[in-house]
Amino acid sequence: AQSVSQHNHHVILSEAASLELGCNYSYGGTVNLFWYVQYPGQHLQLLLKYFSGDPLVKGIKGFEAEFIKSKFSFNLRKPSVQWSDTAEYFCAELYGGSQGNLIFGKGTKLSVKP
């Protein structure tokens, strides 16, 4: 079965620290990858997506992710986190092309200490 793995369950950082959240996907066909963020009590919002082209993708709020095909990875990064980045982060892969079935990882909770 297709799956998306997020290695870190809970990451705790101080403000200004650098962030990298791991994500590995398993589907070997056409790759469509996403990072979504869920702030406390809110709905899922798109941070960034990769469909094709430049493997380094820039998203909103200073986030970026790098698609590395050989490693089946799509890690999320931010050079300097802020307290307001405290949220749950979900990596997702679109599986099945025309079906539009988004497979989510189990999420990584990020807590940023002021």
Added chain:
Amino acid sequence: DTAVSQTPKYLVTQMGNDKSIKCEQNLGHDTMYWYKQDSKKFLKIMFSYNNKELIINETVPNRFSPKSPDKAHLNLHINSLELGDSAVYFCASSQDPSKFGANVLTFGAGSRLTVL
């Protein structure tokens, strides 16, 4: 205007009851989805509808029945509620993937269902 709106936001009910969650999108999208987020925050697709037609029906108990009166609405009806149905249910919509290829899902704010 909220792009994808769900009602109710919170729902507390007894085991055995029947309840519905409504979803409406004003984005002109053809495809709508229901996702379930469990207590461990794991998100899993339940259903996908394209232009009122069921496309994806994951392994979900028959007690869950989606209904799409038109392409802007996808309601979720749950019969004989069980404790394990407690979760946050997210509605989402997107352009038709079969026509436009991979695209972004827009999510609603979620409906937190608690079954006592």
